[in-house]
Amino acid sequence: MASVLIVDDAAFMRTSLKLMLEKNGFTVVGEADNGAAAIQKYMELNPNIVTMDITMPVLDGIEATKKIKEVDPQAKVVIVSAMGQESYVRDAVVAGAKNFIVKPFKEEHVLKVLNSL
Amino acid sequence: MLEMYKFETNQLLEQMEQVVINSEKSNCCSQEAINEIFRIMHTIKGSSAMMLFNGISTLAHSIEDLFFYLREYKPENVDYMKLSDLVLSCTDFIKEELSKIERGVEPDGNPDESVNIIKAYLTELKGDGGGNAIQENTDEKKDEGKKQKYFITRSLSDNSEKTLYKAVIYFEEGCEMENIRAFTVMHSLKNIAQDIMCEPEDVIENEESTRFIRENGFKMQFYSDKTYEEIENILNETIFLKKLELEVVDNNDTANVNKKKPVIDLESDRSITPEAVRTEKEKEKEQANKTLLHNFISEAMVTSNPDLKGLSLDNFNKAASQLKKITGELQDIVMSIRMVPLSATFQKMHRIVRDMCKKLDKDVELEILGETTEVDKNIIENISDPLMHLIRNSLDHGIETKEERIKNGKSQKGKITLEARNEGGEVIIIVKDDGRGLNKEKILQKALDHGLIQDINREIPDREIFSMIFLPGFSTKENVTEFSGRGVGMDVVSNNIEKIGGVVNVDSIAGEGTTMTIRIPLTLAIIDGMNIRVSNSTYTIPITSIKESFRAKEEDLITDPDGNEMIMVRGDCYPIIRIHKLFNIKDSITNISEGITIMVESEMNTVCLFADELLGEQQVVVKALPQYIKKVKGIAGCTLLGEGTISLILDIAALVKMK
Numbered sequence: 001m002a003s004v005l006i007v008d009d010a011a012f013m014r015t016s017l018k019l020m021l022e023k024n025g026f027t028v029v030g031e032a033d034n035g036a037a038a039i040q041k042y043m044e045l046n047p048n049i050v051t052m053d054i055t056m057p058v059l060d061g062i063e064a065t066k067k068i069k070e071v072d073p074q075a076k077v078v079i080v081s082a083m084g085q086e087s088y089v090r091d092a093v094v095a096g097a098k099n100f101i102v103k104p105f106k107e108e109h110v111l112k113v114l115n116s117l
Numbered sequence: 118m119l120e121m122y123k124f125e126t127n128q129l130l131e132q133m134e135q136v137v138i139n140s141e142k143s144n145c146c147s148q149e150a151i152n153e154i155f156r157i158m159h160t161i162k163g164s165s166a167m168m169l170f171n172g173i174s175t176l177a178h179s180i181e182d183l184f185f186y187l188r189e190y191k192p193e194n195v196d197y198m199k200l201s202d203l204v205l206s207c208t209d210f211i212k213e214e215l216s217k218i219e220r221g222v223e224p225d226g227n228p229d230e231s232v233n234i235i236k237a238y239l240t241e242l243k244g245d246g247g248g249n250a251i252q253e254n255t256d257e258k259k260d261e262g263k264k265q266k267y268f269i270t271r272s273l274s275d276n277s278e279k280t281l282y283k284a285v286i287y288f289e290e291g292c293e294m295e296n297i298r299a300f301t302v303m304h305s306l307k308n309i310a311q312d313i314m315c316e317p318e319d320v321i322e323n324e325e326s327t328r329f330i331r332e333n334g335f336k337m338q339f340y341s342d343k344t345y346e347e348i349e350n351i352l353n354e355t356i357f358l359k360k361l362e363l364e365v366v367d368n369n370d371t372a373n374v375n376k377k378k379p380v381i382d383l384e385s386d387r388s389i390t391p392e393a394v395r396t397e398k399e400k401e402k403e404q405a406n407k408t409l410l411h412n413f414i415s416e417a418m419v420t421s422n423p424d425l426k427g428l429s430l431d432n433f434n435k436a437a438s439q440l441k442k443i444t445g446e447l448q449d450i451v452m453s454i455r456m457v458p459l460s461a462t463f464q465k466m467h468r469i470v471r472d473m474c475k476k477l478d479k480d481v482e483l484e485i486l487g488e489t490t491e492v493d494k495n496i497i498e499n500i501s502d503p504l505m506h507l508i509r510n511s512l513d514h515g516i517e518t519k520e521e522r523i524k525n526g527k528s529q530k531g532k533i534t535l536e537a538r539n540e541g542g543e544v545i546i547i548v549k550d551d552g553r554g555l556n557k558e559k560i561l562q563k564a565l566d567h568g569l570i571q572d573i574n575r576e577i578p579d580r581e582i583f584s585m586i587f588l589p590g591f592s593t594k595e596n597v598t599e600f601s602g603r604g605v606g607m608d609v610v611s612n613n614i615e616k617i618g619g620v621v622n623v624d625s626i627a628g629e630g631t632t633m634t635i636r637i638p639l640t641l642a643i644i645d646g647m648n649i650r651v652s653n654s655t656y657t658i659p660i661t662s663i664k665e666s667f668r669a670k671e672e673d674l675i676t677d678p679d680g681n682e683m684i685m686v687r688g689d690c691y692p693i694i695r696i697h698k699l700f701n702i703k704d705s706i707t708n709i710s711e712g713i714t715i716m717v718e719s720e721m722n723t724v725c726l727f728a729d730e731l732l733g734e735q736q737v738v739v740k741a742l743p744q745y746i747k748k749v750k751g752i753a754g755c756t757l758l759g760e761g762t763i764s765l766i767l768d769i770a771a772l773v774k775m776k
Contacts, residue, residue, distance in 0.1 A: 099301065
């Protein structure tokens with residue numbers, strides 16, 4: 001099953017997503033709490049999928065997505081965004097994100113998006 | 118999950134409070150501070166929405182909006198006082214809601230009022246000042262919008278070879294952000310399609326577009342050299358696709374081939390798992406398990422079987438020492454889990470000082486020293502309230518008004534120092550102010566009125582007088598203020614501190630200030646102890662308080678006219694406490710040269726204890742004396758030894774005070 005790297009600065013969000021994914025057969029191989037750490041973890045773990053928060057310290061999710069796509073153009077990045085961040089999501093899609101999940105996320109939505117990749 | 122949510126949200130709130138107070142001090146809000154508050158609120162909003170705490174989420178959202186504005190438009194007319202009041206009142210609201218959650222009550226607070234205030238403030242900010250910025254920024258945004266559409270309006274190429282397609286995409290209901298989803302679809306076509314035209318045209322910038330797509334679907338028209346099937350496959354990959362209508366439009370309008378192939382219903386049955394909220398009972402159980410585990414580990418650590426004593430079992434001993442090493446490491450880890458730095462508790466005081474200064478119109482600086490000092494978790498839980506009370510008390514009663522301070526030749530700005538440090542096996546927390554000090558006469562008078570003392574002329578040491586303020590119903594302040602002065606409280610302080618095995622002392626110099634010193638044991642769970650024997654009884658002395666032990670010579674013994682014994686060690690004289698005399702133990706060694714003398718120290722004072730023999734060093738789990746045994750002077754608690762006997766732990770501080 002697909003390996004996932006979860007990127008979010010809120011531990012709560014990471015854990016809820018992790019529980020949700022693990023329950024449905026995904027392997028969460030790593031977590032990162034900012035964009036810079038995400039890039040490092042991506043290179044280290046080479047996961048199938050990255051879930052990426054937008055608003056984060058050090059380096060935001062859009063920049064991190066860009067960098068990850070530079071390193072690996074095949075990378076599958078899914079943006080995790082809140083309502084009201086539409087324009088950021090658009091930037092992230094342009095930057096190469098495959099798709100996005102809207103917070104607060106529903107399990108079926110998350111699965112649908114991740115399974116489609 | 119709920120635990121985690123509460124923990125993280127609380128932590129974020131404290132962090133934010135800190136940022137706000139720091140910004141307020143410097144009367145500006147740095148870009149980093151704005152970013153941080155924005156981020157924190159964003160996170161809280163998201164987490165709260167996940168947990169379905171909509172009140173918190175709504176409020177956090179409105180603050181997020183406010184700080185988004187501050188971040189993007191950098192208005193100059195910001196009243197930082199007002200801003201921090203606003204933000205702090207919101208953190209209070211969220212905290213209140215969190216405490217409701219903590220108690221298992223539905224967080225039903227209505228944030229509308231606060232939200233409206235924030236909205237009004239935001240409108241005010243937008244209204245005047247920063248107008249230029251807005252203008253500039255919207256222009257910028259427009260540019261950005263155009264830039265992003267580059268692949269949509271790619272120059273009209275020769276399309277004669279290509280087919281013109283028309284597609285309508287319907288998204289599932291409730292999938293949210295339909296406009297971005299539409300944008301994603303367009304984006305996925307950018308490499309294979311030209312001259313994409315769509316309706317609504319402005320997918321992202323126009324707020325109406327989401328509604329339009331929901332109602333009418335997202336309509337596209339584009340040229341592509343791909344076949345119908347290829348295009349269909351690509352579009353079918355769209356997530357949350359409910360229905361796709363794709364048709365080929367004939368360029369020449371001659372053969373109106375309508376390959377309409379609608380309705381690919383992807384809607385599957387939905388199963389929404391309700392947010393699992395843990396019941397109170399489960400939480401309690403988990404907590405109990407944790408405590409149990411900890412006690413179990415502690416016991417395992419220190420229990421050693423006396424049956425094995427004196428047997429020579431080389432291999433067994435090797436294995437045992439290996440096990441001891443491992444359990445030792447385990448213990449260290451378990452203990453470190455319990456140890457928490459005081460910083461969070463200390464930082465909370467900034468807020469209290471800030472609020473009170475505002476209300477009382479005083480100017481006070483709070484200095485914090487040694488906040489990284491770590492103490493046991495259950496101490497943290499119990500120390501917060503007493504500390505808060507002491508700080509309030511210092512601010513309210515200790516520090517004088519600005520005018521009074523100037524009149525007394527002090528600087529207008531008062532100072533409260535909050536300090537923590539480790540000393541031996543204890544943590545010392547000091548609350549010091551440079552205010553007017555305690556009024557000895559007033560306290561005495563009050564004590565007399567309350568019948569606490571009979572004779573005012575009797576000489577009472579200062580410390581004893583000062584410690585009277587901790588008696589119930591004692592307040593020398595005539596005016597009751599909002600914060601303190603009702604006379605309930607100071608006794609609560611001492612009660613709370615005693616509960617965690619601590620003591621509180623007061624020192625005060627009139628006109629110069631008051632110092633409150635709280636001493637609490639570093640950990641309540643395990644101490645390194647030295648077991649000693651007196652006749653048939655075993656006692657334990659905390660290793661940290663032992664200076665040395667030796668066999669005394671009779672000629673060093675000095676007896677004063679009152680019969681008090683002292684011993685001369687390297688030219689210094691120390692009082693001797695014979696434990697058998699203290700606790701009335703029969704059949705013990707009485708000859709000083711036959712037993713053992715242990716020199717112990719507490720608070721810079723030293724005494725010598727006399728016992729029959731030393732049994733050895735051991736880590737012991739400290740247990741409180743049972744309720745039905747009234748406080749015994751000189752005993753701090755008890756512990757179970759390996760062979761199952763009870764050893765009493767000596768309270769060195771109390772013993773030293775006896776002399």
